Structure formats: structure tokens, C-alpha cells
Amino acid sequence: MDIDYRDIYLKKMNRLGASRYERNLRHKQREFVKYFEDALNKEDCYINGEYAQLVFQDHSQSNNKDLSDDKYIIAPNETIIDIGSYIDWRDSEWLVFTEEFKTIPTHQQLKIKAVNWKLKWLVDGAVVNNGLGYGAYVQNQTLYTLGVSFSGDNIAIVNGKMMMYVQDNDDTRSYFTIGKRIFVGENVYKILFADTVSRSGLINLLMEEDTITVYDNRELHIADYYNNVQEDQPAQVEPVMATISGELKPRISRTYIYTISDGYEVSEWIIESVDGVDQPMYTRERDALSVTLQFKDDYRYVGQTVNVIAKLTDGSFVSLPIRVIKKFG
Amino acid sequence: MARIEKAVRKRNSENNSIKNITKWKQYILDTIAKDDELAKLLSYQTPDCLFQDNVSEDDKYALINKQVFGYRFIPEVAEDAKSWISLSMSNFVPQEGYRQFSDGYLMGYIYFYVLVDTAIMETETGYRQDLIAARIYELFDQNTELGVGQLKLQTFIENWEHNNKLGGYTMGFMTVDFK
Numbered sequence: 029m030d031i032d033y034r035d036i037y038l039k040k041m042n043r044l045g046a047s048r049y050e051r052n053l054r055h056k057q058r059e060f061v062k063y064f065e066d067a068l069n070k071e072d073c074y075i076n077g078e079y080a081q082l083v084f085q086d087h088s089q090s091n092n093k094d095l096s097d098d099k100y101i102i103a104p105n106e107t108i109i110d111i112g113s114y115i116d117w118r119d120s121e122w123l124v125f126t127e128e129f130k131t132i133p134t135h136q137q138l139k140i141k142a143v144n145w146k147l148k149w150l151v152d153g154a155v156v157n158n159g160l161g162y163g164a165y166v167q168n169q170t171l172y173t174l175g176v177s178f179s180g181d182n183i184a185i186v187n188g189k190m191m192m193y194v195q196d197n198d199d200t201r202s203y204f205t206i207g208k209r210i211f212v213g214e215n216v217y218k219i220l221f222a223d224t225v226s227r228s229g230l231i232n233l234l235m236e237e238d239t240i241t242v243y244d245n246r247e248l249h250i251a252d253y254y255n256n257v258q259e260d261q262p263a264q265v266e267p268v269m270a271t272i273s274g275e276l277k278p279r280i281s282r283t284y285i286y287t288i289s290d291g292y293e294v295s296e297w298i299i300e301s302v303d304g305v306d307q308p309m310y311t312r313e314r315d316a317l318s319v320t321l322q323f324k325d326d327y328r329y330v331g332q333t334v335n336v337i338a339k340l341t342d343g344s345f346v347s348l349p350i351r352v353i354k355k356f357g
Numbered sequence: 358m359a360r361i362e363k364a365v366r367k368r369n370s371e372n373n374s375i376k377n378i379t380k381w382k383q384y385i386l387d388t389i390a391k392d393d394e395l396a397k398l399l400s401y402q403t404p405d406c407l408f409q410d411n412v413s414e415d416d417k418y419a420l421i422n423k424q425v426f427g428y429r430f431i432p433e434v435a436e437d438a439k440s441w442i443s444l445s446m447s448n449f450v451p452q453e454g455y456r457q458f459s460d461g462y463l464m465g466y467i468y469f470y471v472l473v474d475t476a477i478m479e480t481e482t483g484y485r486q487d488l489i490a491a492r493i494y495e496l497f498d499q500n501t502e503l504g505v506g507q508l509k510l511q512t513f514i515e516n517w518e519h520n521n522k523l524g525g526y527t528m529g530f531m532t533v534d535f536k
Contacts, residue, residue, distance in 0.1 A: 180518035183431040353481035
């Protein structure tokens with residue numbers, strides 16, 4: 029076999045680098061690989077759930093304002109990591125804050141801050157992110173008001189301010205809009221400002237303390253819990269009795285349909301007003317399976333209770349008490 | 358000494374408007390604390406508040422100095438979404454009306470401040486602050502227990518504070534009593 033010296037030469041040059049810049053870069057790259065292999069502070073961790081090894085470097089804590097034990101991390105170029113990535117390291121969670129654009133791109137260098145609060149909210153009745161929520165880096169922004177506003181004539185009200193960073197993803201983007209409420213510590217805060225631009229990969233949120241309502245779950249730290257949670261559905265069992273289904277709180281001026289459960293037939297629908305002689309509704313349609321009620325557009329009926337009673341073909345009765353409520357709101 | 362005592366002596370030293378203020382406030386607090394409708398509007402923060410069970414007597418009395426106050430400024434910081442009623446007495450002047458002036462009577466206003474957190478204003482039968490104000494009007498307008506004659510609603514204005522996080526009404530009832 030002929031030896032083509034030109035081919036050998038080209039292969040050698042490709043390996044070493046075709047230009048002075050390339051040769052120097054590869055030299056530096058090898059230096060980094062050697063450093064990374066032996067680094068004392070290289071540790072196991074998980075980046076967004078994926079196993080990885082990173083070098084964790086301490087850096088000065090003299091900046092007390094940051095309130096966080098920040099670290100630099102060093103990663104090979106192959107490692108997938110970016111601003112907003114969550115890192116599980118030494119049993120705690122960290123959030124990637126900044127990434128350095130390396131002028132000599134032999135490796136990646138990023139800064140991380142310790143996550144100090146787990147944000148939880150409900151999506152379709154369940155806690156977001158498979159029940160885990162999202163980690164946030166929260167900082168107190170309460171300065172002059174000391175967390176309470178005395179501006180009113182009759183009462184003082186909680187008025188703390190908070191700032192936080194959280195990963196920018198579909199879940200956080202869709203939830204963190206103006207007016208949404210979230211627990212931070214034992215208090216609920218209302219989102220007043222969301223910035224996705226200043227630190228691409230993270231959302232920066234400014235929040236004002238809100239009063240706690242009966243719908244907030246203080247034990248689980250989930251705001252607007254009781255008006256959004258889906259109770260576990262009991263296993264489907266054959267109903268032993270007929271039931272009437274329909275709107276329990278009909279509004280005046282609107283029309284509703286009340287239906288008997290499957291497998292039963294009604295011989296007579298009886299609509300009984302509990303509070304007054306006057307019926308607050310007209311019966312529009314009725315048959316063996318359902319009755320259609322149109323409620324009168326008259327405020328006097330608001331608050332009245334009505335019994336929707338069905339006499340079944342077998343002679344038994346079922347009833348559904350409903351309460352007429354106001355037109356709007 | 359005798360001259361000074363004579364100088365400060367009031368015509369009705371035992372029974373006059375200013376001396377009666379605390380007594381009136383106590384009566385008002387008692388009336389509010391005994392009322393089932395107001396107790397429900399203050400105690401239950403859900404839209405079906407008026408259709409909940411009656412509040413027990415102990416819980417009704419516990420509303421005093423928690424959500425109902427005998428003076429204008431509520432000394433506790435609002436942390437939860439609730440409603441509050443507070444009172445004040447203002448503008449007491451010698452009684453004066455159309456073509457009449459009396460130095461023997463004082464007239465003035467008893468103010469009710471109704472404040473409701475915007476988060477709980479909606480109820481099934483109306484807005485919470487409207488229902489509270491309506492019930493206070495029912496209980497106290499033409500009431501004959503305070504002063505001489507009847508209490509009369511004379512002023513009724515909106516009251517919103519804290520960047521409109523809390524809203525409600527200021528209601529002023531006029532009372533007349535001895536000077």
C-alpha cells in the first residue's frame with residue numbers, strides 16, 4: 029500500500045490544529061481536561077434531574093446583601109446547563125443565575141445561588157411539577173413600610189414586599205401573571221411585576237403581601253387551594269338511590285336543567301318554594317328524565333330556597349334543595 | 358372655689374350627650390353582637406355566609422374588639438381577609454334646625470365605618486359591605502335608645518383605603534341629647 033504523505037500530514041494537522049489559534053486552544057482544552065479530572069472540588073450532582081459532575085468553587089461572601097452562599101460552578105462544554113437550571117447538590121437545591129461567555133471556550137462557568145423557598149400552586153387541581161413545585165431564590169424588599177401600611181384611617185394592613193427569581197418555563201410563565209397569589213413563608217404575596225428579559229432563563233418577580241383568605245391552605249402553603257383543589261373521586265359505585273343533578277345555586281333570570289340519574293324515570297316533577305308562596309321560577313319543559321326551570325328576573329327572590337322534587341315511576345320521591353342567588357358576581 | 362364650681366357646673370351633669378358617649382357605644386356594640394345576620398356576615402368569609410349556621414353566643418361576643426370596635430382606628434394589623442365595623446362620635450354642636458336654636462341640647466353624629474376586604478366582597482345575595490350597611494341601617498335608623506328622639510341616618514358615603522384593598526361605607530346617624 030502506498031503511503032500518501034499528504035494524507036498523513038493533513039491528518040496530523042487536523043489533530044494538532046490547523047492554525048496557531050486552534051493549536052493553542054486544543055492545548056488549553058487538554059489542560060482543562062487534566063484539571064477537571066483531578067479537581068478536589070469536583071462533586072456529584074443532578075442538573076435538572078440528570079446526573080453530572082461539576083466543580084464547585086467557593087467565592088467571597090463579603091457581599092452580605094446577597095443573603096446567599098453563592099458558588100461558581102465549572103462544567104465541561106458537553107454538560108447541558110444554562111441559566112435557570114436547577115442543581116441538586118449536597119442535599120440542597122441551587123438555581124443557576126449567571127453564565128460567563130468564555131473568551132477562551134474550553135469549558136463553561138456559571139454562578140449558582142441556594143434555593144430558599146419552594147413555590148407551590150395548583151394546576152388542574154394538582155400541585156404543579158408533579159407535586160414538587162419550583163424552587164425560588166427569594167429576597168426581602170421591605171424597606172420603609174416595615175411590612176405594615178398605616179395609610180388608612182380605620183385599620184393598618186400587612187404590606188411586605190418581596191422579590192424572587194424562578195426558572196422561566198411554561199408552568200411558571202403561565203402562572204406568574206399580575207395578580208396571582210403565592211405563599212412565601214407563612215404569608216401570601218400578590219404578583220405585581222414579572223420580568224422575563226433582564227435575566228434570560230429566569231423570571232424576576234416583584235410581590236406585595238396580601239391578606240390571607242379562607243381558600244388559602246396554610247398547612248401546605250398553597251394559595252387559592254380550597255377553591256381549586258380536586259378532591260379524590262370516590263370509586264364509582266352503583267347508586268342505590270335516584271338523585272337529581274343540576275345547578276345548586278341558580279341565578280335569577282337564567283335557565284337551568286335538572287336531570288334524574290340514569291335508569292330512573294319521573295312520573296311527576298314537583299317544584300316547591302320553601303320561603304314564600306310565590307314561585308321564583310317558571311317551568312319551561314318537563315319530561316320523564318328532566319325538567320327545565322327559568323328563574324324570574326326579580327331581585328326579591330334572591331336567597332330563597334326551592335325544593336326540586338321528583339316522584340319516580342315506582343312511587344318513591346327524591347328531592348334536591350337549591351338556593352336562588354343574585355344575577356352577577 | 359365656690360365660684361369656679363359654679364362656673365363649670367353643667368345643666369345636666371348626670372345625663373348629657375358627651376357623658377353618654379361610652380354608654381351609647383356599649384349599647385351599639387351589644388346590639389351588633391346580638392345580631393345573627395351581622396355575626397354571619399362578619400364571621401363567615403365564604404359567599405354562602407348568610408346561609409351558614411347561626412354563630413354561637415360566645416363567638417358573637419368574641420367579635421367585639423376583634424372585628425367590631427368602639428372607636429375609629431382598629432389597633433390590630435389586618436392579616437386575613439375579613440370585615441370590620443368601627444365607630445366614632447363627631448361634630449357635636451348646640452342643637453339647631455330650621456328657625457330654631459336650643460342651648461339646652463347637643464346634636465352630633467355617630468359614625469359607623471364598614472370595611473370589607475375586596476377578596477370577600479362577593480356573597481350569594483349581595484355585596485358584603487352593602488349587606489352589612491343595610492343591616493346597620495335596619496338596626497339603628499329610627500332607634501330610640503340613644504339620646505332623645507330617634508336616630509336618623511344623615512350621611513352615607515363610600516370609604517376605601519389601602520390602595521382600594523379594603524372598601525365599604527361610612528354611615529353617620531344624627532343623635533340629639535341634653536347639653
